[in-house]
Amino acid sequence: xxxxxxxxxxxxxxxxxxxxxxxxxxxxxxxxxxxxxxxxxxxxxxxxxxxxxxxxxxxxxxxxxxxxxxxxxxxxxxxxxxxxxxxxxxxxxxxxxxxxxxxxxxxxxxxxxxxxxxxxxxxxxxxxxxxxxxxxxxxxxxxxxxxxxxxxxxxxxxxxxxxxxxxxxxxxxxxxxxxxxxxxxxxxxxxxxxxxxxxxxxxxxxxxxxxxxxxxxxxxxxxxxxxxxxxxxxxxxxxxxxxxxxxxxxxxxxxxxxxxxxxxxxxxxxxxxxxxxxxxxxxxxxxxxxxxxxxxxxxxxxxxxxxxxxxxxxxxxxxxxxxxxxxxxxxxxxxxxxxxxxxxxxxxxxxxxxxxxxxxxxxxxxxxxxxxxxxxxxxxxxxxxxxxxxxxxxxxxxxxxxxxxxxxxxxxxxxxxxxxxxxxxxxxx
Amino acid sequence: xxxxxxxxxxxxxxxxxxxxxxxxxxxxxxxxxxxxxxxxxxxxxxxxxxxxxxxxxxxxxxxxxxxxxxxxxxxxxxxxxxxxxxxxxxxxxxxxxxxxxxxxxxxxxxxxxxxxxxxxxxxxxxxxxxxxxxxxxxxxxxxxxxxxxxxxxxxxxxxxxxxxxxxxxx
Numbered sequence: 001x002x003x004x005x006x007x008x009x010x011x012x013x014x015x016x017x018x019x020x021x022x023x024x025x026x027x028x029x030x031x032x033x034x035x036x037x038x039x040x041x042x043x044x045x046x047x048x049x050x051x052x053x054x055x056x057x058x059x060x061x062x063x064x065x066x067x068x069x070x071x072x073x074x075x076x077x078x079x080x081x082x083x084x085x086x087x088x089x090x091x092x093x094x095x096x097x098x099x100x101x102x103x104x105x106x107x108x109x110x111x112x113x114x115x116x117x118x119x120x121x122x123x124x125x126x127x128x129x130x131x132x133x134x135x136x137x138x139x140x141x142x143x144x145x146x147x148x149x150x151x152x153x154x155x156x157x158x159x160x161x162x163x164x165x166x167x168x169x170x171x172x173x174x175x176x177x178x179x180x181x182x183x184x185x186x187x188x189x190x191x192x193x194x195x196x197x198x199x200x201x202x203x204x205x206x207x208x209x210x211x212x213x214x215x216x217x218x219x220x221x222x223x224x225x226x227x228x229x230x231x232x233x234x235x236x237x238x239x240x241x242x243x244x245x246x247x248x249x250x251x252x253x254x255x256x257x258x259x260x261x262x263x264x265x266x267x268x269x270x271x272x273x274x275x276x277x278x279x280x281x282x283x284x285x286x287x288x289x290x291x292x293x294x295x296x297x298x299x300x301x302x303x304x305x306x307x308x309x310x311x312x313x314x315x316x317x318x319x320x321x322x323x324x325x326x327x328x329x330x331x332x333x334x335x336x337x338x339x340x341x342x343x344x345x346x347x348x349x350x351x352x353x354x355x356x357x358x359x360x361x362x363x364x365x366x367x368x369x370x371x372x373x374x375x376x377x378x379x380x381x382x383x384x385x386x387x388x389x390x391x392x393x394x395x396x397x398x399x400x401x402x403x404x405x406x407x408x409x410x411x412x413x414x415x416x417x418x419x420x421x422x423x424x425x426x427x428x429x
Numbered sequence: 430x431x432x433x434x435x436x437x438x439x440x441x442x443x444x445x446x447x448x449x450x451x452x453x454x455x456x457x458x459x460x461x462x463x464x465x466x467x468x469x470x471x472x473x474x475x476x477x478x479x480x481x482x483x484x485x486x487x488x489x490x491x492x493x494x495x496x497x498x499x500x501x502x503x504x505x506x507x508x509x510x511x512x513x514x515x516x517x518x519x520x521x522x523x524x525x526x527x528x529x530x531x532x533x534x535x536x537x538x539x540x541x542x543x544x545x546x547x548x549x550x551x552x553x554x555x556x557x558x559x560x561x562x563x564x565x566x567x568x569x570x571x572x573x574x575x576x577x578x579x580x581x582x583x584x585x586x587x588x589x590x591x592x593x594x595x596x597x598x599x
Contacts, residue, residue: 101531141536142533
């Protein structure tokens, strides 16, 4: 188990508060010259700074809102920073849904509404909220699916594996929140940060980051989650990254993105998200970000002063290692084929149920509820087995092209596939 | 595991008519080895289970052409409850030091690295159904993959004793 060649990601939102009105610049690929022009010096020194053995404490903020880039910068930090250093990295992503490494996008995400703003599809009950394009990202760390937007600050800390515990830095973040007046904040048993909702104030040790005056022992009212954690471990290093919902304007629609219509039709290996009611903390993102940097510096004051504090951005795509990680996160293979093996049940109002097994993103089997197989099923099986999901743009077109005697039942199967196993455009920009 | 001399000694004891009392060396494993002297054409040294600094173990097959790879008990304990193991695909070509899979436990992903180059010959599919088994027997039943190699591993590997020392230092 060690040096991560895999990818890890975390997410952020679009820009910081003061630049929220500026729409983010699409990152196109190697041909985009804008960020090449002014960035020679900073990017060439970034890796040097990160890997300098003298830099025991480092602090970076990203001005990019690109989730793929921010996750790749983070991965670069994990793999290049000195073994005994501790590095804080803060970033805000544009609206995106971020899955854990070993999750199933079809059962975790309402993929149909990601297409929302870009395509004029017929409107369904699941009519998408008008927040524009929402990216989908598979990160390199474990854990569950989260939603990011410009009101969510992502923090990540990379530290020596020997000093790592899953709670250590969540506790640090709770101290920063309390310092900003959020006295209901605490670390819960899932290593997430919640706001207690108890009605009465009771005595509690202010130093205890796992209990507040509003903690209720029977769990009712349920605490609201404001920060979710995930980790990537290598032999010598540990990366802890997490979200912080400060002032998301999309709180009311997050659950629409994270509720899949296929949830009950998919039986998946891998990791299933645990859903929790969420809340905004209600702090100004910029002010809180500054506070968090201060608390980080205080926490590690015994190590010394922060050796390096920098703001980074799109220019880092010039670093081959970061570009490589960025490109990898944006491959169809990583996004779709990386999905752990799963079964999908296609159920119909009339007619037997069909079960598809998908492994490495390829349909491996087609099974019909007992004793009900007929010629149409045989045709469908021939058409579907071997199909790589990521290659499918439209299930109807695919089946019409592959099944000679295409009939109403084939159309019904295509419709069900479109509902349960859609493959949205990826990457979206 | 056994050094060459202890294997030889065990074999000698087993074949000697004088050995009637139970010997500490006369466990099942030695007996099997002793009955198949052909195996000694490959040095005992290279077939010994070896460990990496990244907490994987490898063990060569009798003919030395295939290595079984897994994660150490120390690693399994440190990870906590494993909820998913990403296995490599059979026939995948791997290079020394490559990540060939990953383990997830308590929201944490850790890569599995191979210390040998070669081709993935077999993966332990049972782990896809029951990833938690890796917490029970990581150095036995819950092996991860078998890799067909063209040469001997070149990177830094430790014997069981050296690895034990290594993990105690850490």
